[in-house]
Amino acid sequence: MEPNHAAGVNKGDVETRWMELVVALLIVVAGLVVIQDSLRVGIRWEAEGPRAGYFPFYIGVILSLAGAVIALKTLRAWKLLADRTFVTRSQLKPVMQMLIPSIIYVITIAYIGIYVASFIFIAGFMMWQGKYKWWLAALIALAICVGLFYMFEVWFLVPLPKGPLEAWLGY
Amino acid sequence: MDDLSNLMHGFAVALTYKNMLFMLVGITLGVLIGVLPGLGGANGIAILLPLTFTMSPTSAIIMLSCIYWGALFGGAITSILFNIPGEPWSVATTFDGYPMAQKGQAGEALTAAFTSSFVGAFFAIVMITFLAPVIARFALRFGPPEYFAIQLLTFCSFVGMGREPPAKTIVSMMLGFALAAVGLDTVTGTLRMTYGVTNLLQGFDFLIAVIGLFGLGEILLTMEEGLAFKGKSGKIDPAIVWKTWKSLPRYWATSLRACLVGCWMGVTPGGATPASFMSYGIARRFSKRGHEFGDGVIEGVIAPETAAHAAGTSALLPMLTLGIPGSPTAAVLLGGLLIWGLQPGPLLFVEKPEFVWGLIASMYLGNVVGLLIVLTTVPWWAAILRIPFSIIAPIILVICAIGAYTVHNNMFDVFIMLVFGVLGYLFKKLKYPMAPLVLALVLGDSAETAFRQSMLASNGSLSVFWSNGLVGTIVALALGLLLWPVVAHLIGMARGKGHAPPATKPSA
Numbered sequence: 001m002e003p004n005h006a007a008g009v010n011k012g013d014v015e016t017r018w019m020e021l022v023v024a025l026l027i028v029v030a031g032l033v034v035i036q037d038s039l040r041v042g043i044r045w046e047a048e049g050p051r052a053g054y055f056p057f058y059i060g061v062i063l064s065l066a067g068a069v070i071a072l073k074t075l076r077a078w079k080l081l082a083d084r085t086f087v088t089r090s091q092l093k094p095v096m097q098m099l100i101p102s103i104i105y106v107i108t109i110a111y112i113g114i115y116v117a118s119f120i121f122i123a124g125f126m127m128w129q130g131k132y133k134w135w136l137a138a139l140i141a142l143a144i145c146v147g148l149f150y151m152f153e154v155w156f157l158v159p160l161p162k163g164p165l166e167a168w169l170g171y
Numbered sequence: 172m173d174d175l176s177n178l179m180h181g182f183a184v185a186l187t188y189k190n191m192l193f194m195l196v197g198i199t200l201g202v203l204i205g206v207l208p209g210l211g212g213a214n215g216i217a218i219l220l221p222l223t224f225t226m227s228p229t230s231a232i233i234m235l236s237c238i239y240w241g242a243l244f245g246g247a248i249t250s251i252l253f254n255i256p257g258e259p260w261s262v263a264t265t266f267d268g269y270p271m272a273q274k275g276q277a278g279e280a281l282t283a284a285f286t287s288s289f290v291g292a293f294f295a296i297v298m299i300t301f302l303a304p305v306i307a308r309f310a311l312r313f314g315p316p317e318y319f320a321i322q323l324l325t326f327c328s329f330v331g332m333g334r335e336p337p338a339k340t341i342v343s344m345m346l347g348f349a350l351a352a353v354g355l356d357t358v359t360g361t362l363r364m365t366y367g368v369t370n371l372l373q374g375f376d377f378l379i380a381v382i383g384l385f386g387l388g389e390i391l392l393t394m395e396e397g398l399a400f401k402g403k404s405g406k407i408d409p410a411i412v413w414k415t416w417k418s419l420p421r422y423w424a425t426s427l428r429a430c431l432v433g434c435w436m437g438v439t440p441g442g443a444t445p446a447s448f449m450s451y452g453i454a455r456r457f458s459k460r461g462h463e464f465g466d467g468v469i470e471g472v473i474a475p476e477t478a479a480h481a482a483g484t485s486a487l488l489p490m491l492t493l494g495i496p497g498s499p500t501a502a503v504l505l506g507g508l509l510i511w512g513l514q515p516g517p518l519l520f521v522e523k524p525e526f527v528w529g530l531i532a533s534m535y536l537g538n539v540v541g542l543l544i545v546l547t548t549v550p551w552w553a554a555i556l557r558i559p560f561s562i563i564a565p566i567i568l569v570i571c572a573i574g575a576y577t578v579h580n581n582m583f584d585v586f587i588m589l590v591f592g593v594l595g596y597l598f599k600k601l602k603y604p605m606a607p608l609v610l611a612l613v614l615g616d617s618a619e620t621a622f623r624q625s626m627l628a629s630n631g632s633l634s635v636f637w638s639n640g641l642v643g644t645i646v647a648l649a650l651g652l653l654l655w656p657v658v659a660h661l662i663g664m665a666r667g668k669g670h671a672p673p674a675t676k677p678s679a
Binding site for chain 2: 016019020023027030031033034037038041042045049050051052053054055056059060062063066067069070073086087091092094095097098099101102103105106109110114118121122125126129130132140144148152156157158159160161
C-alpha cells in the first residue's frame, strides 16, 4: 500500500499526485454542495431558533477549506510527488476484477434473490479467478448458500431478498 | 462498596449458562472475524447486529462485546504467523512478531501476544470498573454545552493525536458530519440534501458505512496486493506457554507503560491503532535492547498488543458513561444499544444497572475465556488463512451484502455499501483516516442537537462554551489538542531532529 518510490511511474499507472488532487477537489465540491443546500433551507435564526442549515453550513465551510488546503499542499509539492504511483496498471486489474463482479452481483440480487445470486457469484469467481473445476466451485458455493439460508431464514428468522427459485420452493 | 456488590450481581448475570454460551460463540466468531481479511471488529459486529435483535439486550451485548475481544485476539495470529495484520491495530505487532516466527519462536510470540492482550484488557476493565460509576455520576450534571464540549474534545483529539495529516482528519470528520445531516432534520422537520431521493429520507446509516469502508474497501486493497498467504505454522505446546509466562514478569515495566498509553488513547478517542504504535515506540526508546527491535524481540510484541487491547477495551468507558464511543467498534456497539432502546450515558447506570454491570462482568469473563480459546485453537485459525483468497473474497463480499441489507431490509443500502467500499479504498490509499468519519456519522445528530440547544440557551452567542469552569476547561483542552500538531511542530523545529520517528509507517 505504500506508494512505490523506487520504480517511478510507468505508462498507464495512476499517479498519486493526480489522485490526491482530484479527491481533494471533489471534497471541495462536496463541501460546496453542503453549503448550497444549507443556504437553501436557511442558515439564520427564526422565531423558534436556528434553522436547519445553521449547523451543516459550517460543516460545509470547514470541509471545503480542508479540501482546498490538501489540494494546495499537493500542488506545492507537485514536483516532489512526481515519482509516486497511486496504483499500477497491473494492480488495478485485480481490483477491477473484484469490483465489477461485485457491482453486477448486487444488481442481480434485486432480480433473482440473494441466494441464487450469491451462488453464481461465489462459484463464478472461484472458477474465473481461482481456476477451480466447475463441480468443486459449485459444491462450495452451494454449501455456503444453503448454510446462509438456514442461518437467516430458519434459525434467526431474518428474511433476505428472495427470487423466483425460492418462490418455487415455497418460501 | 455499592459498586462492588453491583459487579458481583453482574457476574451472576453473566455467569448464566445461556450467557456463557453466547460468550463462547462470540469469542469464536470474533477470532474468525479478526483472522479473515475484510472483516474486522467494527464491520463484523455491524453485520452480526441484526441477528441479535431477537435476543435479550444483555445477552446480545455480551455476545457482541465478546466478538470484539475475539477480533482483538485474532488480529495477533495473522500478524505473527503471516506478517499480515488482520486488523490495523496489529500492524505494530508484525514488526517483531513475524521476525520471531521466522526464527522459529512463533509459539513464544503468540503466547506473549495473547497474554499481553489479556493483561492490557484486564487493566482497562479494572479501570472501567472503578472509573465508570464516578464519571457517570459526574456526567449527570452535564447540560448541552458540556455535551457539545465533550464531543468537540473527542474530535479535536483525532486531529491532535492521529498519525494522518490534520487536514485529512478534518476532511474525514466533516464528511461524516455532512453525511449525518442528510435526511430529515429532527428539530425543524426540514429535508436536507435529499434531492428528491426517497431512500435518503432516513439519511445514511453508519452501519452501512462501516460495512463498506472496512469490508469491501479492505478486500479491494487485498486484491491489489495480490496476496498469497505464506505463513509459518503456529503450534503452541504447553511447555512453551509455561516458559514464556515465566519470562513475562520481567517485562512488567513495558507492560505497565503500554497499559497506561492504551487506556489514555482509548478513553480519548485516539484508538487502538495509534496506541499500539505509540507504545511500540516508547518501548523501543526505554528498552536496553532498543536497537534490536524489529529483529524479533519479545518486548516488541508485548508493547503494542498490551496497548491495543487496553485501548480497545477502554474505548468502551466513554461509550458507556457519556454515550460517546472511543473507536469505530465502540460506535457500532453504541448503535446496537440505541436499537435496543438503551440510551448510553450517565442515566444508563441509574436506570439499567443490571445491564451495565452484566456487561462489565462479561468483559472480565470474556477475556479469560478468550485467552484460553486462542491459546488452544491457534493451529485451526492459521489453517483458515491457507484457504485461497479466490474463495474467501467472494464469500466475504456476500456476507457484507447480507449485512448491509439486514440493517433496514433495504436493497438501496447494499448499493450505498458498494459506494462506501470504493471510498474506503481511495481513503486508505490516500491516507485519510476512516475512524473520524464513522464517529462523526454516529455522533452527528447528537452533536448538532447539543450545539443547537446550547445556542438556544445563549441566544446564539458562542460564549456559552466558556460560561462556567467545567465547560470552559473541556473546550480549552479540546482547542489545545486541536493545535497540538502546530505546537509539536514548533517544538520539533526548536529541538532539531531530537528523536527518530518509528521505523516503519503503518500501511493499513
